[in-house]
Amino acid sequence: MRTLITGGTRGIGAAVARRLAADGHDLVLGYASDDAAAEHTAQACRALGARCATVRADVTTDAGIDELFAASGELTGVVNNAGATLHIGPLADTPPDVVRATIELNLTSAVLVARAAVRAMGRSRGGAGGVLVNIGSGAATLGSPGEYVQYAAAKAGVDTLTVGLAHEVAGDGVRVVGVAPGIIDTTIHADAGEPGRVARVGPLVPLGRAGTPDEVAGAVAWLLSEEASYVTGTTVRVAGGR
Numbered sequence: 001m002r003t004l005i006t007g008g009t010r011g012i013g014a015a016v017a018r019r020l021a022a023d024g025h026d027l028v029l030g031y032a033s034d035d036a037a038a039e040h041t042a043q044a045c046r047a048l049g050a051r052c053a054t055v056r057a058d059v060t061t062d063a064g065i066d067e068l069f070a071a072s073g074e075l076t077g078v079v080n081n082a083g084a085t086l087h088i089g090p091l092a093d094t095p096p097d098v099v100r101a102t103i104e105l106n107l108t109s110a111v112l113v114a115r116a117a118v119r120a121m122g123r124s125r126g127g128a129g130g131v132l133v134n135i136g137s138g139a140a141t142l143g144s145p146g147e148y149v150q151y152a153a154a155k156a157g158v159d160t161l162t163v164g165l166a167h168e169v170a171g172d173g174v175r176v177v178g179v180a181p182g183i184i185d186t187t188i189h190a191d192a193g194e195p196g197r198v199a200r201v202g203p204l205v206p207l208g209r210a211g212t213p214d215e216v217a218g219a220v221a222w223l224l225s226e227e228a229s230y231v232t233g234t235t236v237r238v239a240g241g242r
């Protein structure tokens with residue numbers, strides 16, 4: 001098993017990396033700019049027995065996606081995880097360039113990474129077959145009014161990508177599945193301008209708290225495994241009931 005995780009060096013992606021390392025995957029971890037986090041996560045994965053490479057490549061560029069997959073070798077799994085909310089506030093107060101950047105990162109890049117993934121893994125193109133896991137968001141169904149409807153709209157597109165692409169490649173040895181996290185305790189919220197978001201939103205979740213990256217990683221690991229061999233074209237919500 002050899003799995004590429006975009007955004008695999010911090011937050012949810014790093015937890016997925018550690019979990020997959022423990023499960024026996026070899027790993028390629030993509031990231032944008034934080035070299036120290038990349039090295040830290042790679043060391044943790046190696047300590048768990050995995051071969052682990054890191055590739056600094058921006059998935060919002062065609063060259064970055066090409067570089068990532070060229071460096072990955074033969075893959076049996078791709079976790080399409082890189083993303084960010086970028087800004088918190090009503091749409092009317094969100095600058096157009098931020099709206100465009102949000103959709104570019106969370107939808108356009110996700111679709112293009114998915115394209116590269118099925119080209120790399122599809123048996124008709126010489127791949128070994130495998131599993132693509134798209135990381136969506138509970139925002140896709142909530143719509144996230146007042147916070148980031150442009151991000152929610154992009155993530156709804158990711159859920160639709162999962163359904164359509166799963167049907168396209170079902171006969172090519174590739175399963176396509178999604179995981180939609182609810183509020184998870186990572187720095188994504190502080191990076192978008194609200195460090196206290198986990199404390200504010202956590203109590204609104206039916207289970208009474210925010211989730212941890214490890215709780216998302218468990219679902220991703222299961223979907224990548226043979227135990228989920230009859231699961232495709234659907235998205236699992238890991239959102240504490242919200």
Ligand code: NDP
Nearest residue numbers: 007010011012031032033034058059083137183184186188
């Ligand atoms: P983090 O901000 O903790 O980590 C983001 C990761 O993505 C980092 O490794 C970062 O690299 C990488 N990344 C960001 N932009 C790019 C880019 N342009 N090219 C390549 N890599 C990039 O995010 P989370 O772990 O919180 O989120 C992971 C995914 O889960 C995202 O898709 C997010 O939308 C989704 N999600 C998160 C939720 C949450 O509450 N945390 C809830 C629902 C969904 P670097 O370190 O170099 O910046």
